[in-house]
Amino acid sequence: MAVTAGVRKPAGRPERQWLGQWNSSVTSYYLLVGATALLLIIGLVMVLSSSTVTSIAAGESPYAEGLKQARFALIGLPLMLVAARLPVRWYKRLAWPALVVAIALQSLTLVPALGRAAGSNVGWIHVGGVTVQPAEIAKLALALWLGAVLGRKQHLLGSVGHALVPAVPGALVVFGLVMAGNDLGTAMIVAGLVAGAMWVAGAPARLLLPLGAAGAAAVVLYAVVDNSNRMSRILATYGGCTDPGGECYQSLHGLYGLGTGGLFGVGLGASREKWRYLPEAHNDFIFAILGEELGLLGTLSVLALFVALGVAMARVVRRHPDPFVKITTAAVACWIVGQAFLNIGVVVGVFPVIGVPLPLVSAGGSALVATMVALGMVISFARSEPGAAEALAARDGVVRRSMAVLGRGRRDAR
Numbered sequence: 180m181a182v183t184a185g186v187r188k189p190a191g192r193p194e195r196q197w198l199g200q201w202n203s204s205v206t207s208y209y210l211l212v213g214a215t216a217l218l219l220i221i222g223l224v225m226v227l228s229s230s231t232v233t234s235i236a237a238g239e240s241p242y243a244e245g246l247k248q249a250r251f252a253l254i255g256l257p258l259m260l261v262a263a264r265l266p267v268r269w270y271k272r273l274a275w276p277a278l279v280v281a282i283a284l285q286s287l288t289l290v291p292a293l294g295r296a297a298g299s300n301v302g303w304i305h306v307g308g309v310t311v312q313p314a315e316i317a318k319l320a321l322a323l324w325l326g327a328v329l330g331r332k333q334h335l336l337g338s339v340g341h342a343l344v345p346a347v348p349g350a351l352v353v354f355g356l357v358m359a360g361n362d363l364g365t366a367m368i369v370a371g372l373v374a375g376a377m378w379v380a381g382a383p384a385r386l387l388l389p390l391g392a393a394g395a396a397a398v399v400l401y402a403v404v405d406n407s408n409r410m411s412r413i414l415a416t417y418g419g420c421t422d423p424g425g426e427c428y429q430s431l432h433g434l435y436g437l438g439t440g441g442l443f444g445v446g447l448g449a450s451r452e453k454w455r456y457l458p459e460a461h462n463d464f465i466f467a468i469l470g471e472e473l474g475l476l477g478t479l480s481v482l483a484l485f486v487a488l489g490v491a492m493a494r495v496v497r498r499h500p501d502p503f504v505k506i507t508t509a510a511v512a513c514w515i516v517g518q519a520f521l522n523i524g525v526v527v528g529v530f531p532v533i534g535v536p537l538p539l540v541s542a543g544g545s546a547l548v549a550t551m552v553a554l555g556m557v558i559s560f561a562r563s564e565p566g567a568a569e570a571l572a573a574r575d576g577v578v579r580r581s582m583a584v585l586g587r588g589r590r591d592a593r
């Protein structure tokens with residue numbers, strides 16, 4: 180009789196092992212957690228680095244803007260952890276109340292005593308010493324609400340009437356309130372969020388195509404007729420820069436920053452453009468400062484992290500059985516990843532200057548907290564993928580047993 184007890188089985192092929200890990204039920208979870216954490220850390224570092232000069236010029240500490248962003252991150256972190264632990268059924272219950280609250284808050288921006296403007300956009304409210312941008316809350320609430328209403332009637336969406344009502348009227352209310360504040364960039368993100376939700380829900384193409392065409396025509400008409408400043412930005416981007424000190428000034432200096440950085444960058448904190456040459460260096464154009472200080476490798480790393488977020492959310496959409504989760508996750512993906520690539524496209528000169536921040540990286544408290552909560556929600560969805568809860572519980576058990584063994588070993592050593 181052959182003895183086989185000591186014979187080792189041949190190891191599996193590396194590509195098969197990698198494929199097995201990729202198809203694991205917890206891959207989406209770890210991609211979301213890892214990419215979110217890294218982008219948050221990069222954002223805190225870059226806000227501090229890019230804002231020091233403007234903070235000093237304002238008579239404040241050089242760390243003022245960085246500390247403010249860190250405070251918002253500390254507010255968002257426990258909210259994100261709670262969101263990552265809430266079960267799916269709670270999100271379904273919150274959908275309608277969240278939309279009602281978001282619409283009410285967005286309406287307050289139009290009240291002269293409460294509304295605050297930044298440039299030509301009126302999109303903030305100031306109450307009790309706190310300034311909030313309700314549109315960021317509205318994005319999260321709208322994603323939740325669309326998941327609830329479209330997921331519940333998904334089998335009826337082949338009918339144009341069922342696909343339209345109540346999803347399109349509800350979305351138009353949010354869109355209209357944002358546009359009433361003259362915030363075209365945020366309105367475009369809201370439109371993309373709605374389009375992603377309806378596409379994944381299975382709304383018919385004969386509805387989506389006319390809606391998309393009407394939305395694009397409305398944006399062009401608004402830019403051409405209602406706002407000469409926006410039209411001059413479009414002409415400066417696509418018609419050539421005729422006045423380097425005019426509408427293309429910000430875009431040119433963003434490109435100067437990216438070009439100066441080269442492959443490895445000039446070094447963290449050593450940017451020249453942040454010395455008040457580049458407007459909104461710590462906000463909408465922070466990607467230019469990142470490219471200047473950390474170089475091409477830094478910008479590609481940030482791009483890769485947003486791609487990882489997109490891939491992880493696409494996995495959740497593909498693998499989760501609940502239509503509510505699929506639709507809500509698709510809406511959040513179009514919001515966060517779409518906004519990231521729109522912001523980056525503006526900085527590299529593909530799009531005209533629109534005025535949307537880079538999620539998790541740009542300065543801005545409302546945007547940061549809302550994005551962290553939204554990603555916490557998607558992490559909760561990833562935890563409820565088939566087999567994910569069991570796999571995570573098993574790994575937690577292994578960690579606890581390992582820590583117990585280490586603790587016993589230390590006590591025995593004493």
